[in-house]
Each structure stands twice: as structure tokens, then as C-alpha cells.
Amino acid sequence: MPQSPAGTLTSQQKTSSRRPAGTLYRGREGMWSWVLHRITGVAIFFFLLVHILDTALVRVSPEAYNAVIAQYQTPLMGLGEVALVGAIVFHAFNGLRIILIDFWNAKYQKVMFYVVLGLWVVTMLAFVPRHLINVFSH
């Protein structure tokens, strides 16, 4: 193995003596975006498993599907859907940020993290009020 493998991500910024060089993924924006990406990814994966099973009920009977999908329309699950969409939107925008870090320029990873957070807020402002009205007015 070479001592420093080619293709390793290196941060362009100066690193302080308390942080190891050679990684964007330890400390501050680089680390917290990574932590959130993992947590949201796992949450979405387990929802996906359940969601495929509930959708498969269309093949059982309309009654079975309607009975289960009605559970998604309760106030509690309505709030759960806000959390789910929040996780998906973060994972999506931060995933695009990771692609830009890898294929474009790692130098802008911090500012791109705040762009991700900003786009997340805008998207959730568009989604949450409308969704909550749909959930709580029925």
C-alpha cells in the first residue's frame, strides 16, 4: 500500500493542531453533515422496507390496502411524515453536496452545507403547512 493513497480527500483549508489533516469528515460541518446523512439514511431505509410491504397490499385486496393506508392519515403518522420528508430532503440535498465535493471541489464543502440547510428550510416551509392542513382538516 502506498503511504498516502491517491484520490484521498484533502481539505484545502488550514487545519488547526487539534484536528487531524487529510479528512473533511472530522469536526464541525463536515462531520455533522456526515452524521446526519447516516442517521437519515438508516431511517429512510427502514421506512422503505415497511412502505414496500404496505404498498404490496394493493395485490391482496382494496380493503386491506385501505385499512393500512388509513393509518398513514392519522395525526400521529401525519407528524411522522413531516419527519420522514425532512429526513429525505436533507439526505437528498446533502447527497448532491457529497457529489459536488467528490466531482467538483471539496474547498466549498462548508458553504455547501449551509446551502443544504437553507434549501432544506425552504423545502420544508413549502411542504409542512400544506401537509399539516391535509392531515388535520380531515
Added chain:
Amino acid sequence: MATTLEAPRSPYARSARKNGVNWEKWGWLYMRVSGVLLVVLIFGHLFVNLMVGEGVSALNFAFVSGKLADPFWQIWDVAMLWLALIHGGNGMRTLVNDYAATPLTRGIFKTAILAAVVVLIVLGTLVVFTFDPCPAGAAFADLNPKFCSAL
């Protein structure tokens, strides 16, 4: 102390074989390509199911059969199914590699992930392509009148 981390697309030392395919690299690339496609597919899915009309409270068998009777949404949903499950399964594999400490637990978790992904891809694909919007014996009130008026 300068610490260097290998890029996540580097092959494992043991898999750097003479003629070996660098699967880790292709997996790394798959996450990015499928990720871009999934942003489009899932945002579209969420918009149509949760934002248009009355959103989640309008979902029922009639709504879903209206979509799944349309080849456009069949392809959309099956593409989402395959891309998302493989993306999610590969992501979970990364976590198992990071956090499962022994070869035995890694093997158990990865086998479980693979089994879940394969079973759900097969199940979901069969459901989409064998779906009947007007199943016999169903109450007419539950069905989509656009397809089932002839009953």
C-alpha cells in the same frame, strides 16, 4: 500528527487481486448515479402523493390503482424500487462494515440486508406488473370508476 484516510472508493486490501474488478469503486459510483436519479424520482413521488390535491388524506386503493394502471407510473415506481433498495442496502452495508466488530456479526447483518433487498425487489416488481385495478369480488365503492365502470 497527519492522519490520512483512504478514499471510500478504494478497494479493500484483500480484494486488490491480480485481475480483480474494483467493486468498491463501482458501488461508490452507483451511490452517486442512483442518488441523482432518486432525488428526481422521490421528489416527484412525494409531490404527486403528498402535495397535489388533498395529499396524504386522498390516498386509497382507487388513487393508487389510477397510478399503477398507467405504464408511466409503473416504470417510475419500479425504477424507484430497484434504485432505492440497492442504494439503501449498499448504504447499510457501509454501516455494517463500520460498526459490526466481528466477521460473524458482519456476515449475519449483511446476509439479512441482502435477503431483505432481494425479497422486496422481487415482491415489489411482481406487485407492480401483476396489479389488477379491478379485482374480482371487491366492493365497487373501493375501486377507481375510471377503470372499473364496466363491472
